[in-house]
Amino acid sequence: MTAPGEIESAVADAHRRGWGLVLATTARLTRDLDLAEECVQEAYAAALVGWARDGVPKQPIAWLTTTAKRRAMDAVRRERVLRSKLPLLLEPDEMTDEELLEPVEEEAVDVVPDERLRLIFLCCHPALAEDAQLALTLRLVCGVSTSDIARMFLVSEPTMAARMTRAKKKISTARIPYRVPAAAELPDRLRSVLAVIHLLFTTGHTAPSGASLLRTDLADQSLRLARMLGELMPDEREVSGLLALLLVTDARRATRVDATGRLLRLEEQDRSQWDRSAIAEAHELIVAGLRGGRPGRYILQAAIASLYAEAPAYDQTDWPQIVTLYDELLTVWPSPVVALNRVVAVSMVAGPAQALFELEELEKDGRLDRYQYLPAIKADLLERSGRGDEAAIAYRRALDLTSNEAERAFLAERLARLDQE
Amino acid sequence: MAQYAILIYANDSAHAPQATPEDLAIHDKHAAELEEAGAVVAAFALTPRDMATSIRGDVVTDGPFVEAKEVVAGFYVIEAPDLDAALEIARRNPATQQGGGVEVRPVHSGGVITQPAEG
Numbered sequence: 001m002t003a004p005g006e007i008e009s010a011v012a013d014a015h016r017r018g019w020g021l022v023l024a025t026t027a028r029l030t031r032d033l034d035l036a037e038e039c040v041q042e043a044y045a046a047a048l049v050g051w052a053r054d055g056v057p058k059q060p061i062a063w064l065t066t067t068a069k070r071r072a073m074d075a076v077r078r079e080r081v082l083r084s085k086l087p088l089l090l091e092p093d094e095m096t097d098e099e100l101l102e103p104v105e106e107e108a109v110d111v112v113p114d115e116r117l118r119l120i121f122l123c124c125h126p127a128l129a130e131d132a133q134l135a136l137t138l139r140l141v142c143g144v145s146t147s148d149i150a151r152m153f154l155v156s157e158p159t160m161a162a163r164m165t166r167a168k169k170k171i172s173t174a175r176i177p178y179r180v181p182a183a184a185e186l187p188d189r190l191r192s193v194l195a196v197i198h199l200l201f202t203t204g205h206t207a208p209s210g211a212s213l214l215r216t217d218l219a220d221q222s223l224r225l226a227r228m229l230g231e232l233m234p235d236e237r238e239v240s241g242l243l244a245l246l247l248v249t250d251a252r253r254a255t256r257v258d259a260t261g262r263l264l265r266l267e268e269q270d271r272s273q274w275d276r277s278a279i280a281e282a283h284e285l286i287v288a289g290l291r292g293g294r295p296g297r298y299i300l301q302a303a304i305a306s307l308y309a310e311a312p313a314y315d316q317t318d319w320p321q322i323v324t325l326y327d328e329l330l331t332v333w334p335s336p337v338v339a340l341n342r343v344v345a346v347s348m349v350a351g352p353a354q355a356l357f358e359l360e361e362l363e364k365d366g367r368l369d370r371y372q373y374l375p376a377i378k379a380d381l382l383e384r385s386g387r388g389d390e391a392a393i394a395y396r397r398a399l400d401l402t403s404n405e406a407e408r409a410f411l412a413e414r415l416a417r418l419d420q421e
Numbered sequence: 422m423a424q425y426a427i428l429i430y431a432n433d434s435a436h437a438p439q440a441t442p443e444d445l446a447i448h449d450k451h452a453a454e455l456e457e458a459g460a461v462v463a464a465f466a467l468t469p470r471d472m473a474t475s476i477r478g479d480v481v482t483d484g485p486f487v488e489a490k491e492v493v494a495g496f497y498v499i500e501a502p503d504l505d506a507a508l509e510i511a512r513r514n515p516a517t518q519q520g521g522g523v524e525v526r527p528v529h530s531g532g533v534i535t536q537p538a539e540g
Contacts, residue, residue, distance in 0.1 A: 126481035127474035173472045
């Protein structure tokens with residue numbers, strides 16, 4: 001007999017570890033994402049019943065894959081005619097139904113990675129709208145329910161469902177191929193996969209609006225995805241770069257706000273609470289990633305974040321090294337946001353006056369007109385230069401552009417303190 | 422005789438993957454008329470804007486190239502002696518009566534490329 005709750009937790013664990021693989025394998029058989037989803041859902045439901053009766057199988061994910069594929073096969077045979085309403089997913093390669101029905105060995109979960117990769121590249125295809133890429137990845141690769149995804153993105157469930165249906169329809173009608181891109185297109189396509197994972201993380205890390213600064217579910221899912229991708233593509237340095245960046249950023253999760261939800265600045269955070277093992281893991285990845293060839297943007301971003309995290313105290317941060325890394329980052333990724341972050345580091349090396357000069361150059365550029373962190377940083381630099389009146393104007397401008405409650409409270413507090421002086 | 426391309430602009434294409442024969446009836450009727458008139462060289466109905474993918478520079482994005490109320494819903498190439506004759510055919514397109522319209526462009530060159538038979 002199995003203890004109560006044990007089956008549920010075994011199924012939940014198989015869901016977390018295996019959903020993407022089971023779905024990816026099943027989708028190759030059905031060539032229809034909706035049908036594949038349905039069959040996988042049924043397989044997990046069957047596991048709850050079957051495992052309670054027969055015990056948890058030695059190879060739970062293989063069990064689930066076989067069950068889902070059998071259901072898919074039945075459905076495909078039954079509905080071959082019905083399903084011709086929509087074009088099917090492009091056949092990845094010629095495999096007979098019998099070959100596709102072969103049971104998956106549990107070891108294959110680790111050694112045959114391309115099934116999940118196919119699915120990830122499909123969900124993150126640049127021909128799909130960005131919000132659809134995020135939603136499809138969460139639904140199909142991570143197995144997050146549509147209602148949870150709707151909650152994460154603060155939209156209604158029907159809206160989210162419609163968004164996903166539209167994306168799936170485009171996948172089949174425009175014939176977006178279900179395959180891992182060829183070597184020539186891989187760098188571009190991988191960039192869009194990494195962007196999706198990063199965007200999921202930042203959406204979770206700083207929710208763009210709403211009361212809670214952290215939406216931990218999203219951050220957890222994106223970390224899991226980055227880890228999965230790291231296992232699937234161990235030779236891609238930017239993949240380990242992204243994982244390192246997420247790890248080192250997430251290591252500070254517990255200290256970003258105080259007990260009342262107030263946003264804490266880096267220098268106010270309790271460094272003893274940071275997740276040292278995550279920071280150490282990131283460090284290893286960064287050291288390996290900086291070796292050989294010109295580093296990419298994620299490795300460099302991770303290296304910068306890691307320098308902040310590894311300093312024993314805020315005022316002992318290696319600012320000159322951070323400015324150097326930002327210079328290098330700007331050459332591979334000439335983004336005005338990167339330039340703005342560099343300004344902060346410059347202020348610590350060369351003082352707020354020099355930093356203000358560089359920030360005003362960025363302001364003229366105009367691309368950051370609606371970016372709330374520009375006036376926020378400007379306000380801080382002005383305040384540090386003893387120009388309180390101008391700082392107050394900049395804080396007000398930042399407040400106008402910010403919708404996250406915790407960030408608004410932070411800015412309002414700075415402004416109030418300034419007005420008192 | 423000259424060739425003209427007629428680009429059909431509409432809020433969206435009626436030719437969705439799940440479109441029913443009723444949805445397409447008016448367009449099919451127009452196509453049949455054109456065919457009967459013997460003017461059509463080639464005709465293509467495109468799927469809706471949701472299916473479009475655009476490339477600008479190196480960047481691939483979802484959606485039509487120009488963000489506008491109307492999209493190109495389809496196009497056909499006709500043979501006509503002159504622009505007036507071409508406009509006469511083009512104005513009968515149902516899109517002109519449904520809030521959209523057509524654009525008539527003289528064809529410079531081109532045509533359907535026939536692949537040489539294999540072997």
